[in-house]
Amino acid sequence: MAEVFTNATQVLQGFKGVKKVSVEEYFTSGHRTCQGCESALVMRLMIKAAGPRTIVLGATGCMYVANTTYYTTPWVVPWMHTQLGSSGSAALGTAAGLKALMKKGRMKAEPINVIAFCGDGGGADMGLGAISATLTHKEYNCLILLYDNESYANTDIQASGSTPYGANTTFSPPGSVKRIMHNRWKKNTAGMLAAGHPECRYVATVDASYAVDMMNKVRKALSIGGPTFIHSFDPCPKGWDFDPMLSHELGELAVETGIFPLYEVEDGVVRHYGKTRAIAEGRPRKPVREYLLKQGRFAHFTEEDLDYFQAKVDEMWEKWEIPGVIPFWKEKRPAVPMP
Amino acid sequence: MAGRVELVQGNQGCARAALDAGCRFYAGYPITPSSEIAEVLAAALPGLGGVFLQMEDEIASMGAVLGASLAGCKAMTASSGPGFSLMQEHIGYAAFTEIPCVIVNVMRGGPSTGLPTSPAQGDVMQARWGTHGDHPIIVLVPASVAEVYGLTVQAFTLAERYRTPVVLLYDEVIGHVRERVTLPDAAALPLVARPRPAGPPAGYRPYAATQTGVPPMADFGSGYRFHVTGLAHDERGYPTQDAAVVARLHARLHAKLERGRDDIVSWEAAGVDDAETVVVAFGIAARAARQAMTLARARGERVGVFRPRTLWPFPDRELKDIAGRARRIVVAEMNMGQMLLEVERCVAGQAPVVPCLRADGLPLTPEDVLARLEAPARAGAIR
Numbered sequence: 025m026a027e028v029f030t031n032a033t034q035v036l037q038g039f040k041g042v043k044k045v046s047v048e049e050y051f052t053s054g055h056r057t058c059q060g061c062e063s064a065l066v067m068r069l070m071i072k073a074a075g076p077r078t079i080v081l082g083a084t085g086c087m088y089v090a091n092t093t094y095y096t097t098p099w100v101v102p103w104m105h106t107q108l109g110s111s112g113s114a115a116l117g118t119a120a121g122l123k124a125l126m127k128k129g130r131m132k133a134e135p136i137n138v139i140a141f142c143g144d145g146g147g148a149d150m151g152l153g154a155i156s157a158t159l160t161h162k163e164y165n166c167l168i169l170l171y172d173n174e175s176y177a178n179t180d181i182q183a184s185g186s187t188p189y190g191a192n193t194t195f196s197p198p199g200s201v202k203r204i205m206h207n208r209w210k211k212n213t214a215g216m217l218a219a220g221h222p223e224c225r226y227v228a229t230v231d232a233s234y235a236v237d238m239m240n241k242v243r244k245a246l247s248i249g250g251p252t253f254i255h256s257f258d259p260c261p262k263g264w265d266f267d268p269m270l271s272h273e274l275g276e277l278a279v280e281t282g283i284f285p286l287y288e289v290e291d292g293v294v295r296h297y298g299k300t301r302a303i304a305e306g307r308p309r310k311p312v313r314e315y316l317l318k319q320g321r322f323a324h325f326t327e328e329d330l331d332y333f334q335a336k337v338d339e340m341w342e343k344w345e346i347p348g349v350i351p352f353w354k355e356k357r358p359a360v361p362m363p
Numbered sequence: 364m365a366g367r368v369e370l371v372q373g374n375q376g377c378a379r380a381a382l383d384a385g386c387r388f389y390a391g392y393p394i395t396p397s398s399e400i401a402e403v404l405a406a407a408l409p410g411l412g413g414v415f416l417q418m419e420d421e422i423a424s425m426g427a428v429l430g431a432s433l434a435g436c437k438a439m440t441a442s443s444g445p446g447f448s449l450m451q452e453h454i455g456y457a458a459f460t461e462i463p464c465v466i467v468n469v470m471r472g473g474p475s476t477g478l479p480t481s482p483a484q485g486d487v488m489q490a491r492w493g494t495h496g497d498h499p500i501i502v503l504v505p506a507s508v509a510e511v512y513g514l515t516v517q518a519f520t521l522a523e524r525y526r527t528p529v530v531l532l533y534d535e536v537i538g539h540v541r542e543r544v545t546l547p548d549a550a551a552l553p554l555v556a557r558p559r560p561a562g563p564p565a566g567y568r569p570y571a572a573t574q575t576g577v578p579p580m581a582d583f584g585s586g587y588r589f590h591v592t593g594l595a596h597d598e599r600g601y602p603t604q605d606a607a608v609v610a611r612l613h614a615r616l617h618a619k620l621e622r623g624r625d626d627i628v629s630w631e632a633a634g635v636d637d638a639e640t641v642v643v644a645f646g647i648a649a650r651a652a653r654q655a656m657t658l659a660r661a662r663g664e665r666v667g668v669f670r671p672r673t674l675w676p677f678p679d680r681e682l683k684d685i686a687g688r689a690r691r692i693v694v695a696e697m698n699m700g701q702m703l704l705e706v707e708r709c710v711a712g713q714a715p716v717v718p719c720l721r722a723d724g725l726p727l728t729p730e731d732v733l734a735r736l737e738a739p740a741r742a743g744a745i746r
Contacts, residue, residue: 089479107445107475108420109420145393149419150419152419176393179393179394180393180395180398182393182417185419194393194398194402194405195393195401195405195415195417196405197405197406199406199409202410
């Protein structure tokens with residue numbers, strides 16, 4: 025077997041509680057994100073967890089545009105914009121370049137974190153192929169973080185492959201004749217990438233409503249070695265049409281209703297964590313309506329739509345081979361009629 | 364013709380014209396400043412029995428458009444610079460396999476992400492030469508909302524008539540400006556459908572050299588055997604490396620648009636008959652040129668404007684004729700000098716060609732043009 029040489033990574037221990045989190049900020053003032061933007065929080069916590077010796081690359085999306093307008097930037101660390109579909113390849117190229125320069129002695133050998141972020145459009149749609157390719161290159165240390173606000177929030181809230189069923193977007197406005205204009209179920213991006221890349225050492229889902237957990241997953245992803253992937257769930261007041269003060273609460277509700285499961289796949293071992301762990305162990309989930317009806321994008325839902333959504337989430341927990349992660353059914357799946 | 368007087372945005376006008384022209388399939392991907400086209404069609408197409416598909420990127424968008432067109436639908440997509448770049452391979456495919464389709468490119472500042480919310484005219488050459496290999500293409504350049512409507516309908520007409528991709532190219536200002544327009548009665552529009560085979564399926568040749576150069580195109584699934592490949596192909600559509608067959612294919616692809624040239628090429632000339640200086644401009648820049656012409660004529664300068672409505676094929680014979688009578692040609696465009704090269708080719712030294720260029724994200728102004736009218740006449744030297 026050919027030997028694979030991987031550079032050393034930084035050793036980043038998990039924060040033991042919120043009071044132990046470092047106070048330094050590397051994503052600071054100078055951005056124009058919306059009030060209540062969870063993605064901005066994800067950027068801030070991500071780089072806080074990673075620390076100063078980090079290069080951040082960002083694919084086109086709202087975290088690119090809103091963070092780089094009018095001669096300002098909130099990034100204290102080196103940052104580069106990369107094209108919409110290329111978060112994976114930008115991460116790979118940067119990590120490979122650093123490795124080559126260090127190997128040749130052209131720059132000091134030290135562990136430098138490489139993080140490429142992408143939105144759900146850039147990551148789950150257009151850039152999926154590039155992320156997939158990168159996750160097979162196990163000799164390069166990099167983290168790809170997908171911040172999922174469930175729409176193309178940068179270009180005025182068009183549906184993406186990560187938009188939930190039935191949501192009102194500018195590409196799927198509900199009408200009086202046809203109510204549900206977005207009838208695709210959200211992609212299972214993290215599960216697909218974990219299952220499809222057996223040598224990728226770390227894939228996790230995170231939610232910034234659980235900030236310490238989220239930062240610790242970033243630290244683990246950067247420390248473990250090789251390419252890694254994190255899928256972050258980010259409530260978006262503008263795109264989802266809710267009061268900005270509800271961002272944190274919706275982040276929690278998505279987990280408590282079982283809609284967005286929190287898990288990590290470390291060296292092939294799946295582990296549910298946080299409140300998802302209790303759900304996986306059988307604790308009752310909150311009804312999805314508590315989450316859905318707080319958002320204007322589902323305001324057109326009827327009882328029938330809510331039942332359909334609930335049934336699909338129930339399936340995820342009761343029927344899937346690995347609940348919330350791998351959608352292979354334990355038994356033959358009945359055809360579910362769409363409302 | 365009964366009309367509907369309305370205040371319409373350029374992109375909305377494009378979407379409405381597409382619907383009126385019989386477009387029933389749109390696949391696309393959001394991008395500023397073109398997204399309104401998709402948003403209007405997303406709301407309207409389902410109610411008309413059409414299909415709106417959001418794709419994962421612009422490569423996929425064009426792929427879906429080609430499939431829908433092969434199935435028999437009038438199909439389109441819309442984008443801006445970065446997306447138009449991604450579409451190029453499939454545009455070449457459409458040209459080579461003769462699949463009618465309409466691609467709208469609402470130009471913004473480039474290259475790369477550039478200036479997403481600002482106007483530019485930097486895709487002149489990309490629209491013509493963006494793909495690899497040789498193929499002709501039709502590119503239409505409207506200069507008002509009314510013309511966006513008219514040329515969108517014309518884009519479908521030409522795409523269907525000549526079995527070719529047609530690019531509708533306009534800038535962010537034309538895309539977002541709202542103007543009072545009289546929309547024609549949709550039912551009275553002269554709509555054109557692609558030539559379809561009438562004979563028995565047995566002898567069908569999807570790439571036959573017909574008299575017009577445009578072979579009839581069967582809808583997929585209509586009983587005609589139709590093999591489509593991006594490889595060089597013979598009249599049946601089967602791949603070939605036979606030099607004579609490949610040469611014939613290329614010759615026919617070029618000849619079919621050359622034969623239709625006078626049907627395709629469109630332009631507008633104002634005040635050129637007595638003009639000493641002729642300003643050549645398209646799109647929003649042409650409107651600045653027209654205002655400059657009005658101001659210059661008010662102070663006694665003999666200025667005219669020549670405005671291509673088809674950028675490709677370029678109205679070269681017409682411009683050459685006008686240039687022969689003018690003392691100076693000014694090319695006003697919002698890029699670093701692209702149409703300029705084509706104008707220089709057409710003018711062929713008959714008159715000095717003065718560039719009036721702007722590529723800073725702001726629309727060209729009449730003052731910009733006026734300033735160049737007074738500039739020293741040096742052939743093509745000022746960049």
